[in-house]
Amino acid sequence: MDEIKSVAIVGGTHGNEFSGIYLLRQWEQQPQRIQRQSFSTSTLFANPPSYEANKRYLDSDLNRQFSLADLDNIELANYEQSRAKAINAFLGPKGNAKTDLIIDLHNTTSNMGPSLILLQSDDFNKKMGAYVMQNMPEAVIVYEDQCPVEEQLFLCSITQQGVIVEIGPQPQSVLRQDVLDQMEKMTLLILDFIDAYNSNTLPALNNYSAYRYKETLSLPTNEQGERIGMVHQHVQDNDFVALKSGDPIFKLFSGEEIYWHGEYEAYPHFINEAAYYDNNLAMSMAEKFTVVL
Numbered sequence: 001m002d003e004i005k006s007v008a009i010v011g012g013t014h015g016n017e018f019s020g021i022y023l024l025r026q027w028e029q030q031p032q033r034i035q036r037q038s039f040s041t042s043t044l045f046a047n048p049p050s051y052e053a054n055k056r057y058l059d060s061d062l063n064r065q066f067s068l069a070d071l072d073n074i075e076l077a078n079y080e081q082s083r084a085k086a087i088n089a090f091l092g093p094k095g096n097a098k099t100d101l102i103i104d105l106h107n108t109t110s111n112m113g114p115s116l117i118l119l120q121s122d123d124f125n126k127k128m129g130a131y132v133m134q135n136m137p138e139a140v141i142v143y144e145d146q147c148p149v150e151e152q153l154f155l156c157s158i159t160q161q162g163v164i165v166e167i168g169p170q171p172q173s174v175l176r177q178d179v180l181d182q183m184e185k186m187t188l189l190i191l192d193f194i195d196a197y198n199s200n201t202l203p204a205l206n207n208y209s210a211y212r213y214k215e216t217l218s219l220p221t222n223e224q225g226e227r228i229g230m231v232h233q234h235v236q237d238n239d240f241v242a243l244k245s246g247d248p249i250f251k252l253f254s255g256e257e258i259y260w261h262g263e264y265e266a267y268p269h270f271i272n273e274a275a276y277y278d279n280n281l282a283m284s285m286a287e288k289f290t291v292v293l
């Protein structure tokens with residue numbers, strides 16, 4: 001891969017995820033914290049009106065508007081659909097972007113700790129994961145590389161390289177110091193990694209354990225689509241703790257328990273994420289594997 005010459009740090013893609021928004025303000029006051037020798041760093045507040053409204057979004061989820069087809073479709077013109085086109089023009093365009101790498105900052109209400117979501121498992125991303133793990137052992141590396149980057153809907157898929165920093169647990173529209181500190185630490189480590197990668201000064205990196213996205217589970221519903229149960233307390237807050245076949249995952253309001261019967265050892269995450277109730281999603285499932293460098 002070529003050298004990374006320009007990095008954009010994006011915050012406030014979701015208006016009620018406060019850590020990134022407040023970090024952007026701090027970095028605007030002290031830009032030297034995010035500047036590195038071998039590339040330029042810019043910042044972008046992606047969705048200010050949704051922050052003003054204290055909501056995740058005004059009309060639709062901004063972080064799902066970046067398919068090539070939707071970016072090209074001028075009939076998609078609600079606030080976030082229009083904003084996505086403006087951001088794509090500013091940082092992209094997707095497929096031929098003037099920016100080399102986007103770091104998109106998010107919070108989750110789930111107990112995921114400091115998670116780094118990587119969209120591809122090329123040498124660059126594998127090494128980035130290793131570098132972050134070695135300097136931040138509490139970090140969790142999640143690969144969402146189930147499709148090519150250009151098919152992803154995320155904002156950070158505008159650029160050839162893009163990552164999501166996803167830190168929780170933090171309630172919506174709240175600032176937690178531990179979460180903010182972890183977000184800054186992980187973001188600065190990514191910048192340090194890029195700088196070392198560019199200048200061929202990476203330290204020796206070790207193989208590490210990571211997670212690979214498999215599937216998303218929905219909350220139980222009846223034929224009318226009404227919710228009839230909730231996430232079981234056995235999994236609540238146990239993000240990245242292995243589930244075995246037969247473990248309870250949902251408790252129905254009738255009292256009945258629903259069990260996990262997967263064909264693999266599943267590592268649930270985004271468990272009971274508040275923002276996913278819109279779509280009735282309960283949790284994502286991953287498999288654990290070793291990243292070999």
Ligand SMILES: [Zn+2]
Pocket residue numbers: 013014017105106107
């Ligand atoms: Zn988010």
